[in-house]
Amino acid sequence: MFYPLRCIPIYKEKVWGGRNLAHILHKELPQGIAVGESWEICIHQEGRSIIGNGQFAGRTLEELVREYPEEMLGENHKIYGENFPLLIKFIDANDKLSVQVHPDDAYALVHEGSQGKAEMWYIVYAEKGAKVIWGLKKGVDRQTFEAALKKNALEEVLEEREVKTGDLLFIPGGVVHGIGKGIILAEIQQNSDITYRIYDWNRRGLDGKTREIHLRQALEVIKFCNFQDEVCQETITSGQGWTTKIYSFCPYFMVEAIEIEGTYLGHLHGERFEIVICVEGAMQLIYGEGKGEDFHRGETLFLPARLGDYGIKGKGKILKAYTERKST
Structure with a gap:
């Protein structure tokens, strides 16, 4: 009865998106929009996967999990409660994403009524010289960070790393990060979509308005420590x-x-x-x-x-x- 489930991707238009999920991964994208994300497996308020193959075609993954929790999730399914644990995406950074941070569980529960967001990136494709922001430079504390913000010199305190196909990076809640231009990646993450933007390169969103910045929340959740050598x-x-x-x-x-x-x-x-x-x-x-x-x-x-x-x-x-x- 149970078989490998192929879910229909849910495509998200983003101001930094493009058409590379079609050109490079051969996905059938909706016409006329810049697609930044393909939600592959999700049970989330912003997207619920629909099965595209076999006897369950047309039903949602959420329905199957509720109807057959042990057969779908495993013998310890009760530990998840009402929350499916993972969210799987492909991301097309046709332009660079904002500098941002996600909360950990403790902060997200109190302030958002949700779990936090830890995520892993696997670089599926990268143009030559493509970079990501992965934490802060060594020795950067809150005072130094806020001073860089005030003088519009945030890039001076950000740790950049050049990436290539096959690289794998982990970003726990509280770590400042950003995806640079010319990258396609697979993202495995906690089932949360909470993002606090710190800096967005002075650009406007799809609606023509400046996108919201969340400096207060970001400063409350940023972990001013060096994490790269201990994450995995x-x-x-x-x-x-x-x-x-x-x-x-x-x-x-x-x-x-x-x-x-x-x-x-x-x-x-x-x-x-x-x-x-x-x-x-x-x-x-x-x-x-x-x-x-x-x-x-x-x-x-x-x-x-x-x-x-x-x-x-x-x-x-x-x-x-x-x-x-x-x-x-």
């Missing part, structure tokens, strides 16, 4: 035809980057759900009695907890995301 534990495993890097970022999700040249085997017998994102090449996911679901770079599949044994065959690279939270 990496474990490498391999088998015949595949190599996996397992990244342990935070309590909210785990990510595996799996390079496949042959067949990778997975097993889902009720413990958890998984989300697989193809970031390179073309694959076929085999499940059940020899059934198959093709997917290629730029496509995402939700794998229910009761899917059973499966194999991913082909040549390329996938990201596999899941939660490791346990009931108490």
Whole structure:
């Protein structure tokens, strides 16, 4: 009954977006708008995934999770309460995004009535010389940061990093960040869309008005510390035809980057759900009695907890995301 679910992407128009999700990832975008985000897997007030394949086609992922919570999410589904834990996106930065920060859980619960937002970026495509903002320069404290804001010299305190295809970065709540021009990335994150803008390059939004800045909230949540050297534990495993890097970022999700040249085997017998994102090449996911679901770079599949044994065959690279939270 349960099979790999292919959700219909939800496209978001953004002032910094473009058409590269069509040109590079071959997505069928709506005409006439600059698309900045493709929400791949979501159960959120701003977007609810609709199933596009198989017997559940036309139903929402939210309906299936409510109707079959254990079969869809796993034996510990009750720990999520009413909140689906993850939100999966592709982002097209045709222009640079704002300098911004997200709150952590503690702040978001009190001030927004929501969970916070930790996120991971995987660089799917980057133009030569493309950069991201990833934290603050060493030694920058609140006083230094506010002084840079006042003299319109924020870039002096921002830590920039040049990126290339295959790079992977983690951004916990409280870390100042921004995506530069010429980048497509896959984003795995907590199921929250709270963003506090710090600086937006003096541009106007889609409505022609200056976009809102949230300096008070941003200053309350920014963590003035150096985090880059401590954010991730990496474990490498391999088998015949595949190599996996397992990244342990935070309590909210785990990510595996799996390079496949042959067949990778997975097993889902009720413990958890998984989300697989193809970031390179073309694959076929085999499940059940020899059934198959093709997917290629730029496509995402939700794998229910009761899917059973499966194999991913082909040549390329996938990201596999899941939660490791346990009931108490």
